[in-house]
Amino acid sequence: MKGIVYRRIVFPHEGGQHLPITLDSIGHNHQQEKVSRTDGYETYHWLQTVSGEGVIHFENNKTFSLPAGSGVLLLPYTPHRYEASAANWSTSYLTFGGSSAGSILETLGMNMNSFYRWEKEAPLSKLLREILDQYDASQDMFGLTASTDAYRFLLTLSKYGQLHNNTTISRNVDKLQPLLKWMDTHYGDPDLGLNDLADQLGVSGRYLNNLFIQTFGLSPYAYFVRLRIRKSKEMLVTQPDLTVKVISQRVGFRDVSHYVATFRKQSGTTPEQFRRLH
Structure with missing residues (x-):
């Protein structure tokens, strides 16, 4: 591996669209450059330090160091930026999605932006490099092996990774859990506002806003x-008979044009294009 500066593999999903978890990309960067994503990344994103040290920043002015033997799991669309804080920051990364990625992470207790450390002997230190080496020499047309490897990585992270620097975040998620579950069943109501959400926890709108920003980097x-x-993406894929207008109404948008514009901003495609691709 010495001398290799940058390696990346992007996985096509033809034939694997309905897998519960899909590996979108995996890579290694011997000299990690500065990255800034004001809208976050569209899928789940794992970044770990191989050597050197980096620092990651969130919109709420929270900053965390990423020394060797540590990594960060980011939820989709979490605004962030990261950069080297020492010479020759070397990283490995993995991005993944899939129809059941969220529920799998929830089952593993990993459904939040989280920072992990692990012992030097733990397999996490070299697992991504091993997976990357494997795909350098093979093809996985339908994504089946890649799906298995993504799941294997998450199980390994769950087993050997130790949460660090996020005691506050963990407490916040516990506080927010009743509201998150409530939102998951009331997303179709277009009349809900900040005060309605705050009422579910019996807190002020200002307190709730600070709690969300501190936890997710989002209001x-x-x-x-x-x-x-x-939710609309799930409907587009699983209910092909529903029109885009009907779906927009079912997920709480009064105006279909507003829904399409929001969808395009977050996903880079229109709902119709997303449906055709999936």
Whole structure:
């Protein structure tokens, strides 16, 4: 591996659209450049330090160091930026999605932006490099092996990764859990506002806003909108007889043009294009 500066594999999903978890990309960057994503990344994103050290920043002015033997799991559309804080910051990364990725992470207790450390002997230190080597020499046309590897990585992270630097975030998620579950069943109501969300926890709108930004890097409303878009994607794929207009109404948008514009901003495609691709 010495001398290789950058490697990346992007996986096509033809034939694998309905897999519960899909591996979108995997890579290694021997000299990690500065990255800034004001709208976050469209899928789940794992980044780990191989050597050197980096630092990651969130919109709420939270900053965390990423030394060797540590990594960060980011939820889709979490605004962030990261950069080296020492010479020659070397990283490995993995991005993944799939119809059941969220529920799998929830089952593993990993459904939040989280930071992990692990012992030097743990397989996490070299697992992504091993997976990357494997795909350098093979083809996985239908994504089946890639799906298995993504799931294997998450199980390994769950087993060997130790949460760090996010005690506050963990507490916040516990506080927000009743509201998150409520939002998951009330996303179709277009009349809901910040005060309605705050009432579910018996807190002020200002407190709830700070809690969401501290935990997810997003306001409650932005989180709710992204939940609605995610639900609409499920409907687009699983209910092909529903029109885009009907789906927009079912996920809480009064105006279909507003829904299409929001969908395009978050996904880079229109709902119709997304449906054809999936």
